[in-house]
Amino acid sequence: MIFFTLLRTIKIIIKKQNKIFMKNKILIFFILVSTILLKYNPIYLRIESEQQKAIVIGATSGIGNALTKVLLEKGYIVGATGRRINLLDDLKNNYADIFYTKQMDITKTEDAIKSFNELVQKMNGVDVVVINAGVGFVNPDLDLDKELQTIAVNVTGFVAMANVAYKYFEQRKSGHLVGVSSIAGLISNSIVPAYSASKAFEINYLNSLRAKTCKDNLPITITEILPGFVDTKMINKEEAFWVATPEEAAKQIYGAIINKKNKAYITKRWALVAWVLKFIPYSILNRFL
Numbered sequence: 065m066i067f068f069t070l071l072r073t074i075k076i077i078i079k080k081q082n083k084i085f086m087k088n089k090i091l092i093f094f095i096l097v098s099t100i101l102l103k104y105n106p107i108y109l110r111i112e113s114e115q116q117k118a119i120v121i122g123a124t125s126g127i128g129n130a131l132t133k134v135l136l137e138k139g140y141i142v143g144a145t146g147r148r149i150n151l152l153d154d155l156k157n158n159y160a161d162i163f164y165t166k167q168m169d170i171t172k173t174e175d176a177i178k179s180f181n182e183l184v185q186k187m188n189g190v191d192v193v194v195i196n197a198g199v200g201f202v203n204p205d206l207d208l209d210k211e212l213q214t215i216a217v218n219v220t221g222f223v224a225m226a227n228v229a230y231k232y233f234e235q236r237k238s239g240h241l242v243g244v245s246s247i248a249g250l251i252s253n254s255i256v257p258a259y260s261a262s263k264a265f266e267i268n269y270l271n272s273l274r275a276k277t278c279k280d281n282l283p284i285t286i287t288e289i290l291p292g293f294v295d296t297k298m299i300n301k302e303e304a305f306w307v308a309t310p311e312e313a314a315k316q317i318y319g320a321i322i323n324k325k326n327k328a329y330i331t332k333r334w335a336l337v338a339w340v341l342k343f344i345p346y347s348i349l350n351r352f353l
């Protein structure tokens with residue numbers, strides 16, 4: 065009798081223990097899943113408190129145009145700029161409520177800054193500014209006009225836009241500045257000297273702004289985008305490799321934006337090239353560049 069009572073008691077205890085163990089198992093499972101999700105913060109779990117607003121400078125073609133489309137599809141309110149503003153008419157018709165455009169030539173810095181401020185006002189604020197506008201010429205003969213044009217857009221225009229956007233975010237005490245530079249900025253090249261130098265300038269300029277946000281303890285994110293080759297009118301596809309479509313590039317840039325990356329290589333495999341380049345001296349590289 066005593067034996068059977070003991071056995072029953074043991075059975076009850078085991079059952080209870082099992083229940084507790086199962087409950088604990090479920091709890092541990094949920095803790096594990098939430099830790100992983102919080103750490104890796106996947107795109108689909110991002111819940112924005114309010115509709116995000118972005119301005120893309122240089123949105124009329126290529127990478128900027130594809131990124132503009134991605135942002136609109138994701139529900140952003142988007143302001144798009146460029147000189148050939150008529151190229152955005154279709155998007156304007158399709159996304160009338162959330163799409164704003166402003167014609168802008170960033171080499172005319174004073175007008176461009178004024179237009180930027182007007183666009184921000186029209187949109188009632190902006191959270192993300194992408195400086196994508198850029199030009200590049202293959203220039204083995206060092207045609208001075210081409211060199212100066214490159215500097216006017218990629219350096220002077222770039223700084224004007226970074227300056228107005230940064231100051232806006234500074235006084236608002238938040239924001240995200242994204243600059244589209246290039247892998248070309250990591251390496252000199254004999255046939256595109258102004259282009260590679262201007263892209264190196266952009267990388268350094270963005271780094272300096274990031275340092276400033278740290279020093280001033282401001283929650284402003286600065287993202288450098290470094291594309292390799294993207295299939296736009298800027299490149300000769302025949303002579304390029306690992307060429308991404310503008311849509312692929314835009315998707316990856318969007319990923320870098322929402323994950324608030326400091327730096328993103330487009331596509332990711334170009335990170336390997338960037339790494340290898342660090343170890344090869346120019347005394348060797350110059351024979352091939």
Ligand SMILES: NC(=O)c1ccc[n+]([C@@H]2O[C@H](COP(=O)([O-])OP(=O)(O)OC[C@H]3O[C@@H](n4cnc5c(N)ncnc54)[C@H](OP(=O)(O)O)[C@@H]3O)[C@@H](O)[C@H]2O)c1
Binds near residue numbers: 126145200291296
């Ligand atoms: N394609 C590549 O392989 C590659 C690789 C690395 C980096 N990138 C960089 O990616 C960015 C976009 O280039 P993309 O390949 O997409 O070439 P793209 O199709 O020629 O686009 C260039 C964009 O910049 C705008 N832009 C040029 N000059 C401007 C000016 N003075 N004022 C205002 N906007 C101006 C253009 O608009 P409007 O002409 O209408 O003004 C256009 O929207 C550039 O910064 C480029 O250096 C491209």
